[in-house]
Structures are given as C-alpha cells and as structure tokens.
Amino acid sequence: MASTPTTTQEANEIDLIELVAALWAQKLLIISLALAVVLAAAMYAFFSKPVYEARVYLQSPTLNGIADFNYGRTSGAELTPFTIKDVYEVFTRNLQSESLRRTFFNEVYLPSLPASERGGSQDVLYANFLRTLTIGLPSKEQPDRYSVIVQGENPAQVADWVKAFAARAGVAAKKEMISNATREAEVRARNLDQQISTLQETESRIRQDSITRLREALAIAEAIGLQNPPIISGNLSVELSAGMDGQLTYMRGSRALKAEIKNLEARKSDDPFIGQLRALQIKQSFYTDLQVNPDTVSVYRQDGPIEQPDRPIKPQKGLIMLLGLILGGVLGLIIALVRYFVGSGKDRF
Template identity: 55%
Template sequence: MQSSTSQSHSSAEIDIQALVRSVWKRKWVVIGVALVSTLLAAAYAFTAKPIYEAKLFLIPPTQNDIANFNYGRTRDYDLVPLTIKDIYTVFLRILDSESLHREFFNTVYLPSLTEEVRKGSRDALYSRFSKALTVTLPVRDAGDQSAVTVQTTNPELASNWVQLYADRAGVLTKEEIVKNVTTESRVRARNLLQQIKSLRETATQIRQDSITKLQEALRVAEAIGLEKPPIITGNPSVELAGSMDGQIIYMRGSKALKAEIQNLEQRQSDDPFVMNLRELQSKHDFFKNLDVSPSDVWVYRQDGDVNRPDAPIKPKKSLIITLGMILGLMAGVLIAVILYLTNDARIKRAI
C-alpha cells in the first residue's frame, strides 16, 4: 500500500513537472496570445470614444433668496410663512421627477442625436439617457447637498446640460410655488370679500331696522304732540332727554325723529358705520393685487461653478491594456495546458 501511494505521488509530481515543461516549450504560444490580447485591448482603449463627466452641486437657498415668497405671509394675515425647507423640498422633488427627465429627454437629448440614431427604440434611447444624466439627492444626516451629473462624449455638452437641467428644475419649482402662493392669495381675497359683503348686508339691515323703530317712535310722538324733547330739570344738574333709547325713543320729539329718519333714508353708504370694514378692505385689496415675481426669488444655490471637463473618465487606457495583457497570459497558458493534455491523451491511446 505504501509503495503504491508513493508511486502515485511520484507520478503526480512527474505530471506537474511535465506540464510545466510543456507550457514552457509553448511559451511562444503564450506570449503570442498575450500579445494579441494586449494589442486588441490597446486598440479598443485608443479607439473608443472618451466619456467626459460634468457635475453640478446644489444646496438650499438662503432666507433672503425666498423672502419675496413670504411677502404678505404673516401671522396678522393668517398665512404661515414658507421656510427654506419647504422651498428646497419642492425643488428636490421636481429635480428628480420623471416628468422633468422626460421633458429634458424630448427637448434636449433627442435633438442632440443624429437622425439615424433617433430612429432607434425610444425605450433604449431613454435607458441610455437615464444612465448619462443622473440626480443624486441628499442623504439623511449627511447634509443638504444634491448633485446633477452628466456623462457624454462631448465635454462642452456635458457642462451645458448639467446647468440647463438644474436651471429648468429651478424654473419649474418657481412656477409651482408662485402658482400655489397666488392661488392661496386669491382664495384669501375671496374670503375677505365675502366677509365685507356680509358686513355691508348686515349694516343695511340694521339701518332698515333703525328706520322702522324711529318711524314707530315718530307716530307716538305725534300722537302725544311732543315736538321737541322735554328738558328735565333736577337738582343739582340739568339733562337733555335726547339720548333716550328703547321704549322711550319718542321722547326725542317728532322734529328730531323726522330729521333722523330722513338722514338714514338718504344715507348713500353704511361703510363708515361698519366696524372693522376698512381693515378688511385693506387686506382684500392687498391679497387681490399680490404679485410674486419669479425673477426676484431663488429656490437653490450652486455649490461651486460648472467647469468644462478636460480629462475623460472613460476609457481608462492603462487599466484596459493591463487587463488585456493579464487575460492574454491566462488564455495563452490555458491553451498550452489544453495542448499538453490533448497530446498526453493521444500518447496514452497509442500505448
């Protein structure tokens, strides 16, 4: 048993040695395959179109940037001011929205392609575009910085696209917020107008009620022949009964009652006599005419400038050539081993 085992080990050692010698004899095959693989890798590295990357970093706006959004939004007007977080959250949602991706794909990316390429599958083109333009949103507990990245064969196009994409997201964000603020202002104005109308109608009804009361008091005064209010003499003061209300309004006398009725009937407007009306009118006019200009606000800030990339990120020539050489050596050795095994099997069959 020991003799058999030792023979087996000896045979394995001889086989390995023979394999190494066989590979060494075919070293030119290995070198040739490695050389061809390296040349192919080099050809690809030097002929493949270079890919350039442009990246734009974005951060939240300042309080001053969004100040005009909050014009008129105070506690006195029952409107909660918008915060930086409110504005930036809307911007990030639009920045990473599918609708903006599709709009940019249709209006910017497709026109940059040749007519022949545009005839291809839209889904395939959109998939390629989605890989070329990516949006990185802020990570929780890692700051508020977001980024837009574009990878393309044209360095100038890459830098232009990241700026254009961020600008378009900013424009859409402004439009949405301005629309929301304007709508809220219009609703507030309508509510105030309804309150004004209600107060005016109430004032008109109160005036009519007053006229009715005075007319009844006039009939009583005329019935008792009271033309002027009586002067009540007392000790130690003298009072005039012209301030009497309630059931003794007739004590003012028919002459005063007629004058008051005439005055109420000829009154053109009850507005001066309505409490808080002028304040409501002022608020209504403010909200009705409130106009927020998108040019006066910013919904994000750029963290640095967008520079034209001057060095491609792909292909990495040295890495590709090195991998080509390594794979060629491995393939050459594998071919040499296969030739050895094939030759060895042929010899065994011949024996």
C-alpha cells in the same frame, strides 16, 4: 508490487517539471496570444469614443433666498411661514419627477440626436437617456445634498445639460411655490371680502331697522302734536335727553325725527359707520395685490461651479490594456496546456 510514497512523490515532481518545460517550449505561442489580445484591447481603447462626465451638487436654499416667499405670512395673518425644508422639499420633488425627465428628453435630448437615430424606438431612446442623465441621492454625511450627473461624448454639451436640468427643476419648483403662496393669499383675500360683505349687509339692515323705529316714533309725535322736544330744566332734563331712545324716541319731536329719517334714507354708503371695515379692507387689498417676484427667491443652492470636463471617464485605456494582457496570458496558457495534454495522450489536467 505497490509503489512507495517516495516513488509517487518523485513521479509528481517529474510531471510538474515536464509540464513547466512543455509550457516554456510554447512560450512564443503564449506571448503571441498575449500580445494579440493586448493589441486588440489597445485598438478598442484608442478607437472607442471618449465619454465625459459633468455633475453639479445641489443643496437647500438660505433663509435670505426664501424670504420673499414669506412676505405677509405671519401668525397674525393666519398664514404659516414657509421653512427652508418646505421649499427644498418642493425642489427635490420636482428634481426627481418623471415629468421633468420626460420634458427634458423631448425638448433637449431627442433634438441632439442625429435624424437617423431619432426615428428608433422611443422606449429604447428613453432608456439610453436615463443612463445618460442620473440623479445622485443624498448620503449619510450630507443628507440634504443632491447631484445631477450627465455623461456624453461632447464635454461642452454635458456641462450645459447639467446646468439646464438643474435650472429647469428650479423654475418648476419656483412656479409651484409661487402658485401655493398666491393661492393661499387669494383664499385669505376672499375670506376678508366675505367678512366685509357681511359687515356691510349687517350695517345696511341696522340702518333699515333704525328708519322703521324712527317712523313709528314720528307717527306718535305727530299724533300728539309734538314738533320739538320738551324743555325741561334741572337733572330731569339730562336724564330725559339720555333716555330718548326706544319707547321715548318720539320725545325728540317730529321735526328732528323727519330730519333723521331723511338723512338715513339719503345715506349713499354705510361704510364710514362700520368700525372694523377700513382695517379689513386694507388687509384684503394687501392679499389681493400680493405677488412674489421669481427673481428675488431661490429654491436651491448650487454647491460649487459647473466646469466643463477635460478628461474622459471612459474608456480607461491603462486598465483595458492591463486586462487585455492578463486575459491574453491566461488564454495562451490554456491553449498551451491543451496542446501539451493532447500531445502526450493524457485525458486530464
């Protein structure tokens, strides 16, 4: 005879009540397992070495901080001034560079390890270092703010490492910026030197050409016996005097021509006769001597102080014990259910 739905429902209710009763009967087992796991979790939480975290936030420099980078860099000087973005991009590139990480790993991280650990695999040690020191990238809310984060067991050490890493990135960026500025100034000074040399060579050739023309005029004056310029009165004298160049240069007379040739040949320097020379030399001297003092410039700005952490971020004792309690209770229920079904001869839950 088929069972009715009412009979099936009553059987299910009886099985559930029986199951609850069986679990209640094994409450000491469940509680014991839960307490054992909680105790193990507590021992792990209290005996694990604490991990501290220090971080520093870094932002772009101010206009005042980059002012000395732009000393002598004007549109008139043909050198484009650096912007805050230009300088900060150099810093952030150095901050995230692999070379800076490797240098810090070799010079700071490795010496801090015990001698027994230092001899291990360098790849493994470097992977551990990358987990110890991380670079926080900008967010949408603050698109120009980076951060340096260091985790470790020594609170004073992590604070020092954060400060040292940011400072090293700043020093590297300053060197690169100063090198860029100095290099451009050197190129500008070299261009000016080339212009000066060209003007000096041109003036020297002009002087030699003048001597050649004067010698030819002297030969004509001596050929006709003209020692002094002719004396002519009236307006014709003015016109003739003004036109004593070119083919009429011999009209100056042999005495004047000899004196002028002697003076040109004895000239030690043509510099005083070059109109633009002094202005170019002043510019060249400025760019040759241009130096940027690293103490007067900055490539980043620290947002807030670097404080030594006084509370570890790991282990989180309360959370670990709570998870231990939950895990212990679940484990106790599973074992109690297995014992119940095995004891009652049932094959399924």
